[in-house]
Amino acid sequence: MKIFLRDHLSFLFLYILNMFFLFIFYWKLGGFETLENVYYFLFLSSFLLGVFLFYRYFSYRRLYAKLSKMPSNLEDTLTSAGNAPVSEGVNRLLREQYNLFQEQIQMYKRKQAEHLTFIHQWVHQMKTPLSVIHLILQENEGEPYIENIGQEIERISRGLNMALNMARLNSFEHDFTVETVLLPAVVSEVINEQKRYFIRKKVYPEVRVDEDMSVKSDRKWLKFILEQLLVNAIKYTEGENKKVIVSAYESEKGKVLEVKDQGVGIPPQDIRRVFEPFYTGENGRKFGESTGMGLYLANEVCKKLEHQIEIKSKPGEGTTIRIVFGSNSNLTRV
Numbered sequence: 001m002k003i004f005l006r007d008h009l010s011f012l013f014l015y016i017l018n019m020f021f022l023f024i025f026y027w028k029l030g031g032f033e034t035l036e037n038v039y040y041f042l043f044l045s046s047f048l049l050g051v052f053l054f055y056r057y058f059s060y061r062r063l064y065a066k067l068s069k070m071p072s073n074l075e076d077t078l079t080s081a082g083n084a085p086v087s088e089g090v091n092r093l094l095r096e097q098y099n100l101f102q103e104q105i106q107m108y109k110r111k112q113a114e115h116l117t118f119i120h121q122w123v124h125q126m127k128t129p130l131s132v133i134h135l136i137l138q139e140n141e142g143e144p145y146i147e148n149i150g151q152e153i154e155r156i157s158r159g160l161n162m163a164l165n166m167a168r169l170n171s172f173e174h175d176f177t178v179e180t181v182l183l184p185a186v187v188s189e190v191i192n193e194q195k196r197y198f199i200r201k202k203v204y205p206e207v208r209v210d211e212d213m214s215v216k217s218d219r220k221w222l223k224f225i226l227e228q229l230l231v232n233a234i235k236y237t238e239g240e241n242k243k244v245i246v247s248a249y250e251s252e253k254g255k256v257l258e259v260k261d262q263g264v265g266i267p268p269q270d271i272r273r274v275f276e277p278f279y280t281g282e283n284g285r286k287f288g289e290s291t292g293m294g295l296y297l298a299n300e301v302c303k304k305l306e307h308q309i310e311i312k313s314k315p316g317e318g319t320t321i322r323i324v325f326g327s328n329s330n331l332t333r334v
Contacts, residue, residue: 007226012049015049016056021207023042025264042059042174042183046252047190047305050286051281055085055181058299062203075214076099077288078081090196091305093329105290110249112170115138116167116170116171116268119164119167120164120167122272123160123161123164123167124157124161124288126160127157127160128159130160132155133149133153134150134153134269137149137150139152150196151200154197157245158231158284159291160292161224162242162291162297163293164208165297165301166293167295167298167302169301171186172301173304174305176217176218176220176221176305177216177218177219178218179216179218179219179223180214180215180216181216181217181218181219182210182212182214183209183213183214183215183248183257184209184210184213186206186223186226187209187226187246187248188220189223189259190223190226190227190230191207191229191230191246194230194231194234197234198244199232201234201235201237202240202241203233203234203237203242203243203244203261204241204242204243205230205243205244205245205246206243206244206245206246207246207247208246208247208248209244209246209247209248210248213248213255215255215257215325216325217305217325218305222305224298225298225302225323226246226257226259226300228294228295228297228298229259229321230244230259231244231294232261232294232295232319233260233263233281233319235290236261236263236264236283237261237262237263237264237318237320238263238264241259242262242263243261243262244259244260245258245259245260245261246259246260246261247259247260251312251324253308253324253326254323254324254325254326255324255325256322256323256325257322257323257325257328258320258321258322258323259321260318260319260320261319261320262317262318262323263318263319264283264313264315264316264318265313265316265317265318265319266281266283266311266313266315266319267281267282267283267315268285268315269282271311271313272283274297274311275299275309276292276296277290277292277293277296278291278292278293278296279296280292295311302323306326307323307325308323308326309321309322309323310322310326
């Protein structure tokens, strides 16, 4: 009704102005002999105006209702707005816009699929020469330059794995399996994969996980999350003989996997933005190796697995990140 009134406001103003001048014109010419004629003139004019507005409103009421209520999805825009000429024109316009929009969406989907295919192929192609280089380094172990090359290979390998997992994140629903995962086995496996990084940084892992502790999750993606947390913990821990403590326990919220380091900590102004993509913060600029994607990807995977991620940090004292598994009652394989 509001749109209807606003749409006809100028018409009403013009009609009233026209009636006013006609009334004055006939009054001056003596066209109204009695007061009853004046009343009849006003009543007839108002009645005709009311009939016209009544007809207009009911002819276009579906169009006004459509314009008043915002659609909840794209298909709602295709509902008929009525049979009046203007309504039919609006229907045709919306259908054409919908078709054009669908064409644009399909084009971007094809481009995205091609891009993801390229990323997958490129990452796998890059892993082959890395494996060859790794074998060559093993054959020449003991040479002074081997350790430096090995460090750079590890960095490249982590970057490739991050790119691959980021590409897989867009099709996550087709790439995960819910199962019972033993936390000690996963923790031990990830720590062994990062043992050279631990040794190089002179940081030592400490595991406090019961042997029978298990959770409902996806093993591959859980390893990816834990790897990101451990890499960050090692990277931002300065000084010798520092520890990274990995523990698991029961809490009121559910089972918790915790990674606690004794590193530099996160400044208060950065703590709220660490899960944003490409955000490196003060520590990232200082250490120079941060991509700003590790915690972002870990957080996104946790959301898709229906886990919660919590972070607590104090500059100079270290950072604690917790993965809360909860009940996972809605976590199902799609």
